[in-house]
Amino acid sequence: MKAGAHDAIGVSADRLSKRFTHAVKGEVYAARDVTIDVAPGEFLTLLGPSGCGKTTALRMIAGFEIPDGGRVVFGGQDVTLLPANQRGIGFVFQNYALFPHLSVFENVAYGLRVRGQAGGAIGTAVSDVLKLVGLAGYESQFPAQMSGGEQQRVALARAIVIRPRVLLFDEPLSNLDAKLRVEMRHEIRALQQRLAITTVYVTHDQEEAMAISDRIAVMQGGTIVQTGSAEDLYHRPATRFVAQFIGRANLIDARVHDAADGRIAVDALGHRFLLAHPRAGMAGGGNPRLLLRPEAISLAKVVGKTDELVGAVVSRSFLGEKIEYVVECAGEQLQVVRYNAGPDDLLPVQAKVALHFADDVAILVWDDEPKGHS
Amino acid sequence: MRPGVGARLRAEPALALAIAILWVLIALFIVYPIAMLLARVFVEDGHFTLTGIAAVLTDRHQVVAFWNSLLLGTLVGVIGTAFGFIFAFAATRCRLSPTLIRLIDVAVLLPLVSPPFTMAIGYIFSFGARGLITYDLLGIKGAGVYGMTSTMTAEAATYFPIAYLALRPMIAAIDSNIEGMALSLGASRWRVFRTVTLPLCIPGLANSFLLLFAASLADFATPLILAGNQFPVLPTQAFLQITGLFDLRGGAALSLMLLVPALLVFVAQRYWVGRGHYVTVTGKGAGQAPFDSVTPVARWTLVSLCVAVTLFIVYLYVLLLYASLVVAFGANEAFTLQHYRVVFTEGLRVLGDTLIIAAIATPLGGFYGVLLGYLVARKRFVGRTTMEITSMVNYALPGTIVGIGYLIAFNDPPIVLAGGALIIIACYVFRYGATGIRTTIAMMQQLDRSLEEASESLGASSSTTFRRVTLPLILPAFFAGLGVMFIRSMTAISATIFVVSLSWTLVTVKILENMTELALGVAAAFSVVVVAIVFIVIFAIGRVLRRLRAAGASAVTGLLAT
Numbered sequence: 015m016k017a018g019a020h021d022a023i024g025v026s027a028d029r030l031s032k033r034f035t036h037a038v039k040g041e042v043y044a045a046r047d048v049t050i051d052v053a054p055g056e057f058l059t060l061l062g063p064s065g066c067g068k069t070t071a072l073r074m075i076a077g078f079e080i081p082d083g084g085r086v087v088f089g090g091q092d093v094t095l096l097p098a099n100q101r102g103i104g105f106v107f108q109n110y111a112l113f114p115h116l117s118v119f120e121n122v123a124y125g126l127r128v129r130g131q132a133g134g135a136i137g138t139a140v141s142d143v144l145k146l147v148g149l150a151g152y153e154s155q156f157p158a159q160m161s162g163g164e165q166q167r168v169a170l171a172r173a174i175v176i177r178p179r180v181l182l183f184d185e186p187l188s189n190l191d192a193k194l195r196v197e198m199r200h201e202i203r204a205l206q207q208r209l210a211i212t213t214v215y216v217t218h219d220q221e222e223a224m225a226i227s228d229r230i231a232v233m234q235g236g237t238i239v240q241t242g243s244a245e246d247l248y249h250r251p252a253t254r255f256v257a258q259f260i261g262r263a264n265l266i267d268a269r270v271h272d273a274a275d276g277r278i279a280v281d282a283l284g285h286r287f288l289l290a291h292p293r294a295g296m297a298g299g300g301n302p303r304l305l306l307r308p309e310a311i312s313l314a315k316v317v318g319k320t321d322e323l324v325g326a327v328v329s330r331s332f333l334g335e336k337i338e339y340v341v342e343c344a345g346e347q348l349q350v351v352r353y354n355a356g357p358d359d360l361l362p363v364q365a366k367v368a369l370h371f372a373d374d375v376a377i378l379v380w381d382d383e384p385k386g387h388s
Numbered sequence: 389m390r391p392g393v394g395a396r397l398r399a400e401p402a403l404a405l406a407i408a409i410l411w412v413l414i415a416l417f418i419v420y421p422i423a424m425l426l427a428r429v430f431v432e433d434g435h436f437t438l439t440g441i442a443a444v445l446t447d448r449h450q451v452v453a454f455w456n457s458l459l460l461g462t463l464v465g466v467i468g469t470a471f472g473f474i475f476a477f478a479a480t481r482c483r484l485s486p487t488l489i490r491l492i493d494v495a496v497l498l499p500l501v502s503p504p505f506t507m508a509i510g511y512i513f514s515f516g517a518r519g520l521i522t523y524d525l526l527g528i529k530g531a532g533v534y535g536m537t538s539t540m541t542a543e544a545a546t547y548f549p550i551a552y553l554a555l556r557p558m559i560a561a562i563d564s565n566i567e568g569m570a571l572s573l574g575a576s577r578w579r580v581f582r583t584v585t586l587p588l589c590i591p592g593l594a595n596s597f598l599l600l601f602a603a604s605l606a607d608f609a610t611p612l613i614l615a616g617n618q619f620p621v622l623p624t625q626a627f628l629q630i631t632g633l634f635d636l637r638g639g640a641a642l643s644l645m646l647l648v649p650a651l652l653v654f655v656a657q658r659y660w661v662g663r664g665h666y667v668t669v670t671g672k673g674a675g676q677a678p679f680d681s682v683t684p685v686a687r688w689t690l691v692s693l694c695v696a697v698t699l700f701i702v703y704l705y706v707l708l709l710y711a712s713l714v715v716a717f718g719a720n721e722a723f724t725l726q727h728y729r730v731v732f733t734e735g736l737r738v739l740g741d742t743l744i745i746a747a748i749a750t751p752l753g754g755f756y757g758v759l760l761g762y763l764v765a766r767k768r769f770v771g772r773t774t775m776e777i778t779s780m781v782n783y784a785l786p787g788t789i790v791g792i793g794y795l796i797a798f799n800d801p802p803i804v805l806a807g808g809a810l811i812i813i814a815c816y817v818f819r820y821g822a823t824g825i826r827t828t829i830a831m832m833q834q835l836d837r838s839l840e841e842a843s844e845s846l847g848a849s850s851s852t853t854f855r856r857v858t859l860p861l862i863l864p865a866f867f868a869g870l871g872v873m874f875i876r877s878m879t880a881i882s883a884t885i886f887v888v889s890l891s892w893t894l895v896t897v898k899i900l901e902n903m904t905e906l907a908l909g910v911a912a913a914f915s916v917v918v919v920a921i922v923f924i925v926i927f928a929i930g931r932v933l934r935r936l937r938a939a940g941a942s943a944v945t946g947l948l949a950t
Contacts, residue, residue: 099847113839
């Protein structure tokens with residue numbers, strides 16, 4: 015069952031495009047110039063809201079759709095026109111897609127039988143992989159008798175038992191309940207690490223993407239707007255869309271001035287800030303905004319007069335480990351999250367507070383619709 | 389056209405070949421006969437002419453037949469739908485015991501799976517000149533059973549089960565909590581029924597009216613026996629024109645007058661209430677009513693009505709069985725097996741012919757239905773929608789039109805099939821295979837494409853995927869299609885009466901002959917034998933379907949209602 019890292023291959027999609035004809039809008043791109051490079055053994059996630067083209071991109075990589083333009087390359091081999099059944103992929107579907115007329119054993123054995131393997135080898139491989147996904151002893155059950163989580167494990171076993179060169183997931187966890195989703199994503203990640211299979215994973219859940227992936231490609235309107243690690247995307251989003259899609263964001267109206275020493279001066283919230291990371295060359299379209307994550311802001315009670323940035327607590331939610339505040343400051347409503355430091359830590363509603371944040375956590379983002387989006 | 393479609397067809401020569409063969413068959417057995425029928429009526433000496441149709445339209449007798457047909461269809465549609473609704477409502481909302489529902493189901497199924505005259509024959513035994521009720525009970529001498537009332541009653545009794553089968557899943561699918569909600573808001577039960585339940589049923593009622601209207605319009609056997617001289621209708625007039633007067637052109641023109649209302653029904657069904665069809669396939673009951681939908685008085689009225697109608701049908705079939713076992717019903721009622729002796733000696737050949745034809749037509753039609761349904765539902769090719777609609781034509785048209793079309797098309801060169809078994813088989817395959825097509829399409833629509841993609845991703849080729857995944861999953865549709873093919877092959881007459889011959893004939897035609905020769909006992913015996921065979925086959929297919937874990941084990945009988 016083990017595949018050494020040396021077996022893993024790289025996967026790349028080069029400017030993949032897929033058009034369809036819409037009754038009203040005419041020619042529409044489901045995916046446009048999608049380019050990704052997945053290193054051997056890497057786990058890459060396509061993340062985006064529904065309709066962003068991530069599933070279309072994945073289906074072109076799988077071979078279920080023929081692209082109108084671009085290339086798909088598996089380990090140096092151009093597979094763009096190769097049918098799905100000759101690509102050596104393992105595909106896990108959102109709805110599991112288990113064969114309802116076959117038992118768990120026969121579902122898992124299906125790909126091995128197609129490959130003409132001998133009965134004995136099939137039996138061993140199937141029971142090994144079922145053990146791996148924690149379903150030993152379920153061989154004779156039928157899909158209809160199993161829970162959603164169990165069915166997804168069977169689907170996973172069926173996809174990996176054939177030792178695919180590339181593992182592809184299309185929103186595999188979205189039909190499961192919240193708790194199971196968290197459990198399963200850890201298992202998928204652990205399994206992928208253990209088998210070292212190059213993996214492309216599609217989801218709309220940013221938390222899932224961050225928990226499971228080596229890198230994430232964020233998609234919007236058929237194109238990839240940014241690719242990077244979870245930390246990259248969170249701390250250095252390329253556009254306002256990425257900033258809002260990954261985590262929670264305060265996006266504050268800002269005016270930008272040049273400043274010396276590689277720093278940049280920004281007017282926002284009635285104050286002037288000198289930002290440490292100007293993101294040179296990143297200026298996009300639309301108005302610039304100052305991005306402040308809710309946990310980057312600290313609050314302190316103010317008594318009397320001060321020069322500091324001052325606001326008032328509008329509302330608060332006590333969530334146990336943390337407290338979420340909405341603070342009004344210079345006409346902007348800001349979300350602030352503080353970890354609970356004890357019973358005396360709570361700020362009352364209407365309290366006057368000073369807001370602090372470090373220069374290097376605030377960055378500028380632009381509206382900047384990605385190129386080619388119509 | 390998208391790039392890739394043509395390329396894929398080239399890459400799958402088997403697919404392209406299957407499509408080509410289907411088109412040839414459709415052209416030959418669906419388009420060609422209809423075209424020949426139209427040509428016979430509208431073309432004379434190479435010129436377009438309206439004289440053929442004008443001759444019919446100016447003949448007062450034939451115009452009366454046209455209006456009679458419409459009147460009969462409308463009455464049967466209304467009455468049959470009303471009874472179908474009462475049965476369906478009682479079965480879903482009156483807390484009947486499952487045993488009672490099963491008994492009702494079996495009883496109302498009888499007319500659907502019998503040769504088309506059985507109800508009419510039973511009717512004559514009961515209400516004819518020597519009828520059990522008219523003569524023996526009421527002492528009426530020379531009772532006139534023939535006419536519109538008898539035809540209408542017999543047709544309504546024969547076809548209302550269609551409305552029942554179509555409406556029952558629909559009413560069951562109405563969440564009774566909606567009714568409970570209205571009740572909790574203070575509405576009376578009658579008001580809830582009038583303002584909530586009934587409006588929700590209107591699409592289903594419209595659909596079932598159309599189904600019954602079409603069935604009555606096309607019905608040939610019942611009026612042939614019961615309508616008499618005073619109430620001519622189009623299908624029988626067309627038949628008599630051809631077999632009595634040897635006027636093929638006049639018969640064809642008459643049958644064409646059926647075409648207009650039949651086409652209107654087809655269009656209305658497909659584009660107006662067509663969606664109701666899927667409710668019957670996928671509809672799931674919303675559970676047992678959590679409250680009483682009807683008052684006790686209403687409940688007892690409905691149940692009594694249903695039981696009375698059911699008993700009436702059973703009574704007619706018991707008469708039929710009894711008549712097959714006595715020397716001469718109404719005259720000499722001594723027990724005898726003579727009629728059955730006739731069936732299994734002289735009648736053996738016709739029984740054999742029918743079974744041979746059914747045995748060949750059934751698998752062919754089942755295969756044709758699944759193949760065409762699969763291709764239309766899953767593959768992309770030029771003319772796909774045209775193929776789907778064309779494949780329904782012979783099924784949607786009244787049998788009389790189809791039969792006369794076959795008679796005209798295959799009697800003379802270039803293609804002579806008349807006199808053989810093939811013409812009968814083709815008639816069945818391309819008429820009743822349509823049920824299999826519709827079931828397969830409906831089934832494929834419920835079958836997620838990802839199953840086939842999963843197989844493909846695991847390395848299976850297109851044909852392996854079809855064989856190991858798709859085929860096993862649409863097997864229920866195949867068996868249901870087989871069931872319908874067999875039942876129809878055993879019981880149909882309206883189209884095939886025009887294509888039987890001395891060398892190949894059918895039980896239904898033989899029954900008709902016996903009726904006209906007044907060998908009523910033999911006709912009854914034949915009918916009983918056919919009903920028995922059909923019931924055995926339905927039972928066997930039901931077992932197979934249950935084995936296949938099919939969702940709808942009653943699919944065969946359900947399909948007769950579409």
